[in-house]
Amino acid sequence: xxxxxxxxxxxxxxxxxxxxxxxxxxxxxxxxxxxxxxxxxxxxxxxxxxxxxxxxxxxxxxxxxxxxxxxxxxxxxxxxxxxxxxxxxxxxxxxxxxxxxxxxxxxxxxxx
Amino acid sequence: xxxxxxxxxxxxxxxxxxxxxxxxxxxxxxxxxxxxxxxxxxxxxxxxxxxxxxxxxxxxxxxxxxxxxxxxxxxxxxxxxxxxxxxxxxxxxxxxxxxxxxxxxxxxxxxxxxx
Numbered sequence: 001x002x003x004x005x006x007x008x009x010x011x012x013x014x015x016x017x018x019x020x021x022x023x024x025x026x027x028x029x030x031x032x033x034x035x036x037x038x039x040x041x042x043x044x045x046x047x048x049x050x051x052x053x054x055x056x057x058x059x060x061x062x063x064x065x066x067x068x069x070x071x072x073x074x075x076x077x078x079x080x081x082x083x084x085x086x087x088x089x090x091x092x093x094x095x096x097x098x099x100x101x102x103x104x105x106x107x108x109x110x111x112x
Numbered sequence: 113x114x115x116x117x118x119x120x121x122x123x124x125x126x127x128x129x130x131x132x133x134x135x136x137x138x139x140x141x142x143x144x145x146x147x148x149x150x151x152x153x154x155x156x157x158x159x160x161x162x163x164x165x166x167x168x169x170x171x172x173x174x175x176x177x178x179x180x181x182x183x184x185x186x187x188x189x190x191x192x193x194x195x196x197x198x199x200x201x202x203x204x205x206x207x208x209x210x211x212x213x214x215x216x217x218x219x220x221x222x223x224x225x226x227x
Contacts, residue, residue: 043218102155
């Protein structure tokens with residue numbers, strides 16, 4: 001389940017489970033919403049994005065859902081693997097497609 | 113191909129000293145970004161360069177922070193008179209151009225510790 005860690009919310013799951021990471025955003029004018037994954041000691045890595053006129057987009061083992069009514073974004077990871085353990089950040093970008101605004105992140109811990 | 117590289121990977125300095133952090137973006141990428149990440153926190157935007165346009169400096173926290181991008185490639189972030197609250201990981205990213213900002217490629221970061 002979810003818990004608030006010392007610095008980051010943490011989601012602990014078992015290998016093979018499905019994971020759902022949530023994010024609330026504030027800017028209704030954002031054009032794209034993006035998920036990044038950051039492993040320990042590395043920079044963030046792009047996972048998947050969704051345009052604001054969509055409500056669902058699927059990738060390989062990942063699905064992003066966008067609910068504009070309640071300004072909520074989620075990342076679903078199917079069959080979670082230990083290699084998925086990382087901090088996941090949601091981000092948003094406006095119509096100029098220049099700078100990203102990042103959320104605070106959620107740590108995903110996957111136990112074998 | 114080569115990704116974004118940053119140097120040094122770690123920097124320890126004394127309060128009041130100046131530091132320079134370097135970023136080499138992916139070859140051909142015209143947009144370059146600097147972010148700061150404090151322990152266990154999200155990424156805080158600092159500055160954005162796109163081609164020959166004037167940089168967007170709106171995220172720089174104080175006038176002790178400055179950045180340059182020479183020749184449209186390598187960038188240097190300079191922090192003058194460092195303070196302990198400057199301790200953080202400084203991340204650089206690049207994207208193909210300014211309209212591709214949703215897909216940014218990040219370097220490994222420079223971990224700065226100010227004693």
